[in-house]
Amino acid sequence: MSNIAIETDALTKTFGDFTAVDEISIKVEKGEIFGFLGANGAGKTTAMKMLTGLLTPTSGKAMVSGFDVFSQSESIKKNIGYMSQKFSLYDDLTPEENIRFYGGIYGLDQHQLSKKRKELIESLELEKVRKKLVGSLPLGWKQKLAFAISIIHEPNIVFLDEPTGGVDPITRRQFWERIYQVAEKGVTVFVTTHYMDEAEYCDTVSIMVDGKIEAMDSPDNLKKKFKTNSIEDIFIRLARVAKRGDR
Amino acid sequence: MNSFRGFVIKEFKQIYRDTRTLVVLFGMPVLMLLIFGFAIRNEVNNAKIGVLDLAKDEVSSAIIQKIAASKAFQLNAYLTSYDEVESIFREGEIKEIIVFEKDFARNLSRSGSASIQLITDATDPNLANIVQTYTNAIIADYVQELNSNSIPDVGIKVHSKMMNNEELASVNLFVPGLIAVILMLVSALMTSISITKEKEMGNMEILLVSPLKPHHIIIGKVLPYLLLSVVNVVTILVLAKYIFQVPFLGSYVLFFAESILFIVTALSLGVFISSVANNQQTAMMVSLVVLLLPTILLSGFIFPIESMPLPLQVISNIIPAKWFLVIVRGIMLKGSGILIIWKETAILIGITLIFITFSLKKFKVRLQ
Numbered sequence: 001m002s003n004i005a006i007e008t009d010a011l012t013k014t015f016g017d018f019t020a021v022d023e024i025s026i027k028v029e030k031g032e033i034f035g036f037l038g039a040n041g042a043g044k045t046t047a048m049k050m051l052t053g054l055l056t057p058t059s060g061k062a063m064v065s066g067f068d069v070f071s072q073s074e075s076i077k078k079n080i081g082y083m084s085q086k087f088s089l090y091d092d093l094t095p096e097e098n099i100r101f102y103g104g105i106y107g108l109d110q111h112q113l114s115k116k117r118k119e120l121i122e123s124l125e126l127e128k129v130r131k132k133l134v135g136s137l138p139l140g141w142k143q144k145l146a147f148a149i150s151i152i153h154e155p156n157i158v159f160l161d162e163p164t165g166g167v168d169p170i171t172r173r174q175f176w177e178r179i180y181q182v183a184e185k186g187v188t189v190f191v192t193t194h195y196m197d198e199a200e201y202c203d204t205v206s207i208m209v210d211g212k213i214e215a216m217d218s219p220d221n222l223k224k225k226f227k228t229n230s231i232e233d234i235f236i237r238l239a240r241v242a243k244r245g246d247r
Numbered sequence: 248m249n250s251f252r253g254f255v256i257k258e259f260k261q262i263y264r265d266t267r268t269l270v271v272l273f274g275m276p277v278l279m280l281l282i283f284g285f286a287i288r289n290e291v292n293n294a295k296i297g298v299l300d301l302a303k304d305e306v307s308s309a310i311i312q313k314i315a316a317s318k319a320f321q322l323n324a325y326l327t328s329y330d331e332v333e334s335i336f337r338e339g340e341i342k343e344i345i346v347f348e349k350d351f352a353r354n355l356s357r358s359g360s361a362s363i364q365l366i367t368d369a370t371d372p373n374l375a376n377i378v379q380t381y382t383n384a385i386i387a388d389y390v391q392e393l394n395s396n397s398i399p400d401v402g403i404k405v406h407s408k409m410m411n412n413e414e415l416a417s418v419n420l421f422v423p424g425l426i427a428v429i430l431m432l433v434s435a436l437m438t439s440i441s442i443t444k445e446k447e448m449g450n451m452e453i454l455l456v457s458p459l460k461p462h463h464i465i466i467g468k469v470l471p472y473l474l475l476s477v478v479n480v481v482t483i484l485v486l487a488k489y490i491f492q493v494p495f496l497g498s499y500v501l502f503f504a505e506s507i508l509f510i511v512t513a514l515s516l517g518v519f520i521s522s523v524a525n526n527q528q529t530a531m532m533v534s535l536v537v538l539l540l541p542t543i544l545l546s547g548f549i550f551p552i553e554s555m556p557l558p559l560q561v562i563s564n565i566i567p568a569k570w571f572l573v574i575v576r577g578i579m580l581k582g583s584g585i586l587i588i589w590k591e592t593a594i595l596i597g598i599t600l601i602f603i604t605f606s607l608k609k610f611k612v613r614l615q
Contacts (some may be wrong), residue, residue: 052456053455053456054452054456056454074458077458078458082453082456084449086448086449086452087448088260088449088452088453089450090257090448091448092260092264094259097257097260100253101253101257102453102457104253104254105459106250106458107250107458133264150453196416208251228272
């Protein structure tokens with residue numbers, strides 16, 4: 001078995017004459033936290049959708065968890081977890097029901113389901129609200145729950161699309177502690193973010209501008225290369241030349 | 248299978264928790280049936296009419312007697328001259344005035360034809376139309392009687408018979424149409440909204456990333472609405488039978504089979520709309536305009552297809568509700584069996600298959 005969780009080679013997605021993702025080549029090792037940075041409209045979400053099998057790439061190659069995104073997307077689906085920008089919990093179900101539903105979708109049996117349910121409710125400290133509807137919970141709690149649910153089937157790789165948008169720094173910090181816990185168990189974490197302080201938590205950071213990857217290395221190496229001590233600085237320098245605005 | 252069951256359970260929970268959905272699902276059908284049943288009526292009861300009898304002979308008085316005996320009319324005024332017509336209509340009570348020409352009986356026996364003039368108050372054109380139709384029917388009936396007896400034996404026997412819907416009771420005709428409208432509303436509208444809601448909230452992405460197959464997602468979303476629609480059909484049928492005494496002459500098995508066929512048609516339309524629309528509002532607007540309006544206006548539910556201009560008549564052929572209406576009216580009011588309505592059924596099946604193919608295709612394309 002190779003030590004590579006995700007590998008792409010000149011992966012491209014075009015919509016008509018618009019190239020959303022332009023020949024990106026990345027390599028993510030197992031158990032790594034891979035930060036995927038980019039301004040709005042840079043193509044982060046499109047790239048992630050290709051890797052999760054939601055979109056078929058236009059050209060290039062990509063292997064996720066050892067499977068080809070073109071021909072083996074069904075096998076990929078069994079091995080990955082995904083948390084979208086909208087967290088995708090059902091607001092009109094309780095946390096327990098959400099856990100049961102998503103667990104069921106990933107094929108957990110009754111026994112596993114009740115075990116997981118107990119485990120998650122306990123570790124997320126949701127005992128008091130387990131009978132309340134998710135819609136009434138604070139954003140930070142929803143994010144925690146959505147993350148826990150995205151890895152309910154113990155995948156090899158988890159994709160997080162801007163998981164910490166809109167919450168305070170303390171909650172974000174707590175969220176990242178969970179990401180570390182998961183990564184320690186050997187799960188590869190592929191995460192997009194806007195927050196540059198979060199980029200520092202990653203093992204590898206890639207910065208995407210106008211569909212291309214302009215820089216990719218560990219945060220420390222990047223800082224050395226660009227002779228600065230903040231990732232934010234690098235990001236602004238690279239993103240300033242971007243032609244695409246907000247979409 | 249376990250995951251599929253979980254999907255259906257979740258769907259039921261969501262429906263059960265959303266009060267608005269519940270009201271639309273179960274309140275609307277009952278409300279609509281009651282409104283259509285009680286308020287909107289096409290038949291005439293005790294319409295007040297007047298008579299201007301310039302002949303005053305035995306034939307004219309026989310016809311007058313016959314008309315006055317009908318439940319539809321109430322003879323309220325005897326006019327003596329044409330001059331009174333306008334002022335009587337102005338009062339607004341009298342809806343129709345029947346004028347017998349002078350020497351009515353003599354004309355009839357001599358030349359074989361005599362004329363009656365029907366003057367109706369067309370401020371309510373719909374009512375005027377119906378009143379005229381009724382009067383015509385009674386007179387035609389009388390003429391037939393005359394012809395069957397060589398001696399003009401008038402008699403007092405008032406006998407008016409129409410086929411299938413003797414009293415022309417509108418509720419009998421409305422119920423099948425109403426079933427079609429409600430099934431469209433519940434099946435197509437609600438499904439398209441609930442699927443686009445998953446899209447809007449981002450849940451659909453997760454479902455698509457999961458190992459669940461697209462057809463599992465579709466069936467899982469659609470199955471609860473299929474069951475609820477059947478419940479609605481039963482509700483309407485029970486209300487129609489016990490509150491409005493609508494007759495049911497045909498087979499219940501056939502009726503439910505046809506209803507389920509129509510529900511599947513509506514559901515496939517709903518899925519199709521949800522694959523085109525990206526949010527709930529769009530889904531709702533598209534459903535209302537593309538599905539509900541034609542179902543109400545072009546299916547023959549309210550306006551008879553025969554009296555539409557040709558282009559609309561042609562369009563009505565692609566409206567599933569048109570065929571369903573013929574089928575259900577046949578089963579309920581005429582007791583038609585499958586041998587009589589097989590053609591309409593086949594057309595409905597064809598339309599359904601086309602829509603299912605379309606929506607499955609569309610749903611898959613969107614994944615790519």
